[in-house]
Structures are given as C-alpha cells and as structure tokens.
Amino acid sequence: MLKVVANAALRLFILTLCAGSVHAAEVEVTDAKLSLLPGDLPSAGYFNLTNTSDAPLVLVGAESASFHMTELHVSTNEDDVAQMHAVEEIEVAPGESFIFAPMGYHLMFMHRTQVLEEGDSVEVVLHFKDQQELQVPFNVVAPGAH
Numbered sequence: 001m002l003k004v005v006a007n008a009a010l011r012l013f014i015l016t017l018c019a020g021s022v023h024a025a026e027v028e029v030t031d032a033k034l035s036l037l038p039g040d041l042p043s044a045g046y047f048n049l050t051n052t053s054d055a056p057l058v059l060v061g062a063e064s065a066s067f068h069m070t071e072l073h074v075s076t077n078e079d080d081v082a083q084m085h086a087v088e089e090i091e092v093a094p095g096e097s098f099i100f101a102p103m104g105y106h107l108m109f110m111h112r113t114q115v116l117e118e119g120d121s122v123e124v125v126l127h128f129k130d131q132q133e134l135q136v137p138f139n140v141v142a143p144g145a146h
C-alpha cells in the first residue's frame with residue numbers, strides 16, 4: 001500500500017515539474033517544442049510520442065487556444081520539391097515511439113490568436129481515437145533550436 005502511494009506521488013511530481021514533458025497512464029510525450037516563425041507564418045510542433053499501453057495508440061488531431069487552426073502534417077521531398085501534406089491520423093504500436101521532427105511529421109499551427117515569443121509555453125491538446133485527449137505544454141523556441 002505504501003509503495004502504491006509513493007508511486008502516485010512520484011508521477012504527480014513528474015507531471016508538475018517537468019516542462020515540455022507529460023506522463024499520462026498510457027501515453028508519454030517528451031521534448032515538446034514549438035518552432036516559432038516571424039509574423040503570422042505557420043509554426044511547427046515537434047515532440048516524441050510513446051505508446052506505453054498494450055493497445056495501438058491513434059493520434060487523430062490537435063488543437064491549441066493560441067492558434068486558430070492546428071493540423072497533422074508530413075513533409076515530403078519528391079523530385080527535389082519540398083511539400084507538406086495533411087495527415088488524417090498517426091498510429092503508434094504498443095511500446096513504440098513516434099518522433100515528430102523537422103523534414104518529417106509535425107504539428108502545423110496556423111494563425112495565432114495571441115502574441116507569442118521564445119520562452120513562452122503553449123498549451124496543446126492532443127486528440128486520440130476513442131475521445132481520449134492529453135494536454136501538453138510546448139516550449140516556444142527559435143527555428144532550428146534543438
């Protein structure tokens with residue numbers, strides 16, 4: 001019994017104090033960053049998503065009160081032409097991680113609703129299949145910062 005209580009306290013500790021990192025029962029998000037471009041250019045969200053459950057995890061979208069529109073995107077490079085496409089959903093197998101990174105999968109944040117600058121934290125809600133959702137703070141960084 002004591003051990004269970006100790007574990008619960010530790011989880012809460014992690015949740016509260018580790019910026020850019022959130023641990024929930026079945027999904028773990030780490031290294032959440034929002035790469036901010038000047039003006040009202042779209043900004044990209046990068047993070048690592050780990051499925052710690054024993055069932056497939058399906059990300060179906062995201063939203064943030066700081067932007068009017070947020071989409072799942074993938075960057076492609078066909079015949080040396082860089083393009084982006086919207087993605088309907090991303091499935092992560094049990095125990096696997098999926099990395100959102102430059103030149104690959106990313107969240108695309110469009111039309112900000114408030115002034116943002118480096119060092120800010122933006123709350124993003126990740127939507128999963130079956131109505132599950134997870135709120136994650138993204139650290140606002142300069143483009144190219146890692």
Ligand SMILES: [Cu+2]
Binds near residue numbers: 073084107
């Ligand atoms: Cu994009």
